[in-house]
Amino acid sequence: MESKFKDIQGDGKVGMSTGDVIEECKLFYLAGQETxxxxxxxxxxLLGQNQNWQDRARQEVFHVFGSNKPDFDGLSHLKVVTMILYEVLRLYPPVDFISRTTHKKTQLGKFSLPAGVQVHLPTVLIHRDKELWGDDANEFNPERFSEGVSKATKSQLSFIPFGGGPRICIGQNFAMIEAKLALSLILLHFDFELAPSYAHAPSAPMIRPQYGAPIILQKR
Structure with missing residues (x-):
């Protein structure tokens, strides 16, 4: 809003237009809630399909928090939960590709790209590349992240659910805290499994279950 005010004042400084403000508000909603x-x-x-990992995550949450409400300090000690969330982000990243535009002539490896070229990074394909992740790249295996992201893959730039470089998602840490907190509360209070009516059909561009996710919850 401060940048927009500069635009209105016309003081010679670069400010955001009304259209820019509207687009940023849309982005906050999309990136902050939907993803x-x-x-x-x-x-x-995935935890409904892999009950062993659901049990491991629940045991960890109970070990860290017991009968207490989850808190910020405790969330940082959830190793198994973090491994699970990373693996989910690998298999089903928030968007199927990341787009960037060159503003000047850019050398990308052996390719010389002129200004104005739009480059698409296919996140899903990179995250499931067997040369980078191994023969089980299409399988749910959080254990691959047991020693962190750097040891899970053969390339430092092959795990990009939040993008990368200078324009990496500014809200990635907040998103992980939100996800850990919500998942911890669910695990503390419920057992769950997929309903028989579930039909696996990921859809793009934001990768979500096309036909929903009917889940059976049982209160603990």
Whole structure:
């Protein structure tokens, strides 16, 4: 809003137009709410299909918090939960590709790109590349992140659910805290499994279950 005010004042400084402000507000809504909620949906789907990992995550949450409410300090000690969320983000990243535009002539490896070229990074394909992730790249295996992201893959730039470089998502840490908190509360109070009516059909561009995710909850 401060940048927009500069635009209105016409003081010679670069400010945001009304259109820019509207687009930024749309982005806040999309990136701040939709992506985290979709991450939680896929997490519950995969934990519903993989009960052993649901049990491991629940045991960890009970070990860290016991009968207390989850708190910020405790969330940082949830190693298994973090591994699970990373693996969900690998298999079902928030968007299927990341787009960037060159503003000047750019050398990208052996390719010389003129200004104005739009480059698309296919996140889903990179995250499931067997040369980078191994033969089980299409399988749910949070154990691959047991020693962190750097040891999970053969390339530092092959895990990009939040983008990368100078324009990496500014809200990635907040999103992970939100997801850990929500998942911890669910695990503390419910057992869950996928309903028989679930039909697996990921859809793009924001990768979500096309036909929803019917889940059976049982209160603990």
């Amino acid at each position: 985290t909620s979709v991450l939680l949906v896929w997490t519950m789907i």
